[in-house]
Amino acid sequence: MQTEDEERRVRVSLKDVAELAGVSVKTVSNVVNKYQHVTPATREKVQRAIDDLDYRPNLTARHLRKGRTGIIALALPELGNPYFAELAGAVIDAAGEHDYTVLLDHTQGSRERELLVTQGFRARVIDGLILNPLELEAEDLAARTDTAPLVLIGERRYDLPYDHIAIDNIAAARTAVSHLLDRGRRRIAFLGARGDRASQPAHLRLLGWRTELAARGVPADETLVAPVEGWDRADGAAAMAALLDAGHRPDAVFAYNDLIAIGAMRVMSERGLRVPEDVAVVGFDDLTEGRYGAVTLTTVAPDKQAIARLAVESIVGRLEEPKTPGGADGSDPGGRARHGDAGPAGDGAGNGEGGAENGEGAVVPRQLQPGFTLVERESTLGRSPAH
Amino acid sequence: MQTEDEERRVRVSLKDVAELAGVSVKTVSNVVNKYQHVTPATREKVQRAIDDLDYRPNLTARHLRKGRTGIIALALPELGNPYFAELAGAVIDAAGEHDYTVLLDHTQGSRERELLVTQGFRARVIDGLILNPLELEAEDLAARTDTAPLVLIGERRYDLPYDHIAIDNIAAARTAVSHLLDRGRRRIAFLGARGDRASQPAHLRLLGWRTELAARGVPADETLVAPVEGWDRADGAAAMAALLDAGHRPDAVFAYNDLIAIGAMRVMSERGLRVPEDVAVVGFDDLTEGRYGAVTLTTVAPDKQAIARLAVESIVGRLEEPKTPGGADGSDPGGRARHGDAGPAGDGAGNGEGGAENGEGAVVPRQLQPGFTLVERESTLGRSPAH
DNA sequence: TCCGTCTTGTATAACGTTGGAAACACGGGG
DNA sequence: CCCCGTGTTTCCAACGTTATACAAGACGGA
Incomplete structure (x- = not known):
């Protein structure tokens, strides 16, 4: 051990490579960055030095510069x-x-x-x-x-x-609800409402639920909309339990996501409800996990x-x-x-034209x-x- | 808009702050780094400039330097x-x-x-x-x-x-097997063997399986050791199916991990085997997922x-x-x-003295x-x- | 009064990289 | 034989930060 050789070097910089190759630092930099005006001989000489020393650029420095x-x-x-x-x-x-x-x-x-x-x-x-x-x-x-x-x-x-x-959450939710309606379900619960923030994602899926029901002429029973505290299995379980405890008997469940659906299914299984015979379930996310429960879970799969x-x-x-679009070479005029x-x-919006690039900020x-x-x-x- | 002011500046450096505060760059750096020898008056002056300009240190440069x-x-x-x-x-x-x-x-x-x-x-x-x-x-x-x-x-x-x-895989596996033995199970299958590499982790858990069985005087039936191709649910399902197809009837399963256990349980449920009445299952990893199946999964939980x-x-x-250990430059006297x-x-080897540091490489x-x-x-x- | 000592602040040099411009070879044409 | 253009390489500076060395005061004791 203690070899003074390349092994021992803690950090190899361009300078080290340059010394070994007998060229300037910038030339090494040019080779590394594939700058075009480098003699094949020089390039090879430098490349060999790079390989010998196992040089790898310091990205921190490069970042500082570039x-x-x-x-x-x-x-x-x-x-x-x-x-x-x-x-x-x-x-x-x-x-x-x-x-x-x-x-x-x-x-x-x-x-x-x-x-x-x-x-x-x-x-x-x-x-x-x-x-x-x-x-x-x-x-x-x-x-x-x-x-x-x-x-x-x-x-x-x-x-x-x-x-x-x-993805288009409303359309996705409608697809899910439509799927359940197609199978004759009418009392479709929605698991995963959250009242706190209007723009919350759950709102969109709930909207899809309402929209599709309306489009199909099925009255939306808002008592079947179950709120959740979070987005995990336990929250789905709690929501489903609350729904059942309140005396509701949905024949289908559309859950905000698969985890909620899984939690809900767990509660149903504990209470003797069969899935999908008694209650059909559709989730959201297409988790691998959903494929291996006692009943595999139908789900909306975002790409x-x-x-x-x-x-x-x-x-x-x-x-x-x-x-610059045409700037094929490295010269990069006005680059920095x-x-x-x-x-x-x-504020002012003003994104009128949809031109590919309008170089001017905006x-x-x-x-x-x-x-x-x-x-x-x-x-x-x-x-x-x-x- | 277009204020030339601090808003507009995309990048504020120490130099800018120094100019505004009328001190040197290093002094600003000292303030930022809470160097102790700075007059309260100076510190405050600099701090005001920092706040005014909304200066934030450039970590890239700092990293390059340090x-x-x-x-x-x-x-x-x-x-x-x-x-x-x-x-x-x-x-x-x-x-x-x-x-x-x-x-x-x-x-x-x-x-x-x-x-x-x-x-x-x-x-x-x-x-x-x-x-x-x-x-x-x-x-x-x-x-x-x-x-x-x-x-x-x-x-x-x-x-x-x-x-x-x-973690100590052998001990962990023994614990799992012991748990099953305690409950009267004798035909305990191991799901997750892989023959290809001796040092593979599964080998250790299999070893634990063998060791515990031997320690308890239960003959190890090697035909209950099922190989897997991978570590996912599908692999566990395939392994379990193969085991059952070969006519084996274990009364318990110790799986290499929870995913394999989940896959196996899925196959059992398809074939009318009840968990845990017919077959008790212990997995490994303590996945949240294991808690929400039709049957919650007993598992070895690594910390x-x-x-x-x-x-x-x-x-x-x-x-x-x-x-250097003693370099208490004021802040944070070695506390961390x-x-x-x-x-x-x-194992045996090596770490004889518990000396704090032996600075010499090694x-x-x-x-x-x-x-x-x-x-x-x-x-x-x-x-x-x-x- | 003078000189050490201690405190506080400053100038300068790095860290490793790349851009720009200057310098340097190398031939070919005049 | 000189000069010039082309192509290649080198020199210098800069990115923003911190470490080191040092200078300038302040202060107290002899």
């Missing part, structure tokens, strides 16, 4: 919820395809933590942020000072100049891969926007000092809607679909 | 497995307590990706790495050149100078919080090691860093064993324990 890290932050409410865990996996994969790495945080649905995250995470080292807000208010987002691109996912909608990615892909592409797109243009004019926010499908299951026990 | 990023990478096999998702959440929380942020990647159990991760992730921006390897070989790890601290978690053991954190905490503390400890107390000596690897408990459930439907 303003990019190659890291995207992803902030989700909770990883314990399989939906978010699966979504996180999808985002990591999608980011990887663009050579981005994902910094992950969970907010526990706390407004404070969500706020913290929007203000530059813990570390101001990220190129962009994908956030699934639960409690955050529009004013919190409006007050955001960080300039990294932000894209929102999930059902909450804000009237703010940020890209937003969410998680699409959500992840769109979110990542939104960030990447925003990052590349300022670039991007600061000062990112701030949108603010970010045009996009509302993207990935698809969803209704996955109907009849106790089929298949292989776990790879995903 | 050589730390505050980011720990966490590489897990798969986020789709709730165990890993819950573990990831615990790691994020534990890291947060030390002001670290977590960069997350999943390796899909691919040796190639695991290798990639050990070699400095995609980005050289991490202070340390927590890795749960599945396929990685000892030689891969031995060839590692990256110098960031690495800690291994999970059941695979390597004889290498890295901290390793895993995920402890695993996460120990892993993070290992990294943080290694990072702070080089520091509890590392190094929890672990029993593990890293002493630690084998840490968080605890576990057997969680026995009798169809209790409680609230989801917060976590």
Whole structure:
């Protein structure tokens, strides 16, 4: 041990490589960055030195100089919820395809933590942020000072100049309810109402429930709308128990998500109600978990891969926007000092033309809607679909 | 709008603050870093300027200067497995307590990706790495050149100078089997054998199964050891189906993990076997999911919080090691860093004296064993324990 | 009064990288 | 043989921060 050799070096910088290769630091930098005007001989010489020393660029320094890290932050409410865990996996994969790495945080649905995250995470080292807000208010987002691109996912909608990615919740809920109606169910409960915030996602699904019932001429029995305290299995169980305790006897349940549905089914099973004979159940999220209960769960399946892909592409797109479209080479005229243009004019809307790029500031926010499908299951026990 | 004022400035640096306050850059830095020798008057003056400009330190520059990023990478096999998702959440929380942020990647159990991760992730921006390897070989790890601290978690053991954190799998498995024996079961199947790699974690649990049976004088029927292809529900279902198809009739099942147990229970329920009357089941991991099936699942619960905490503390400890212990520069007199107390000596080898630091290179690897408990459930439907 | 000592603040040099411009080879045409 | 254009490489500065060394006062004791 104690070899003075490359093994021992704690940190290899461009300078070390340059010394070994007998060239200047910038030349090494040029090779690393694939700058075109480098002699093949020089390039090879440098490359060999790079390999010998196992040089890898220090991204912190590069970031300080260029303003990019190659890291995207992803902030989700909770990883314990399989939906978010699966979504996180999808985002990591999608980011990887663009050579981005994902910094992950969970907010526990706390407004404070969500706020913290929007203000530059813990570390101001990220190129962009994908956030699934639960409690955050529009004013919190409006007050955001960080300039990294932000894209929102999930059902909450804000009237703010940020890209937003969410499936059409009303249509999805209607599909679920329609499915139950098609099977002759009429007393369809909705599990997962939450009164506190009008823009809450549950509101949209409840709206879908009401809309579809109305469209089909079935009176909506509002006593069958059960509130929940949270979004986990226990909350579904509690809601279902409350419903039954109050004397209601629905013949179907549409749950805000699969976890609530699973909790509800558990209560029904305890009370001797058979699923689906006595009560048909439809959930939301298409968790793998739902496929392996005593009864497999029919569910609305948002396209998680699409959500992840769109979110990542939104960030990447925003990052590349300022670039001149035709600037194929590396010269990048006027490249640096991007600061000062990112701030949108603010209030006044004014996103008239939908031109591909209108280089002049004015970010045009996009509302993207990935698809969803209704996955109907009849106790089929298949292989776990790879995903 | 268009105010030239603080609003408009996209980036405020120490220099700007220094100019406004009429002091030097370093003085501002001193105030920001709470350096003690600053006159109250100066401090206040600077603080006012900081507030006026809404200055926030550029962490990238700070990291470049200090050589730390505050980011720990966490590489897990798969986020789709709730165990890993819950573990990831615990790691994020534990890291947060030390002001670290977590960069997350999943390796899909691919040796190639695991290798990639050990070699400095995609980005050289991490202070340390927590890795749960599945396929990685000892030689891969031995060839590692990256110098960031690495800690291994999970059941695979390597004889290498890295901290390793895993519960005592043999003891845990014995506890599970003992529990079943106590209830009069004698034909206890083991679901989750995998022949391919001797050091595979499943081997340890299988060993525990054999050991406990032997200790209790119950002959081990090796035909009740069912192999699996993977670690998910479908694999458990397939294994159980194969077992039953072969004509075996176990009166109990000890599954390698909860997912396999859930898959197995699903098959049993399809075939009219009652749990636990006909077949008692014990799983491993204590997934929330296991609490809400038709039958709640008794399971071995590794202390995920402890695993996460120990892993993070290992990294943080290694990072702070080089520091001089007595350097009480005022703030925080050595208070933090509890590392190094929890672990029993593990095997024989090495760590003779408990000397705090032996600064001379020579890293002493630690084998840490968080605890576990057997969680026995009798169809209790409680609230989801917060976590 | 003078000189150490202690306190407080400043100037300067890094950290590792890249952009811009200047410098330097190398041939070919005049 | 010189000069100039082209293509390649080097030099210098800067990104924003903190460490080090040092200067400037304040203060007390001899």
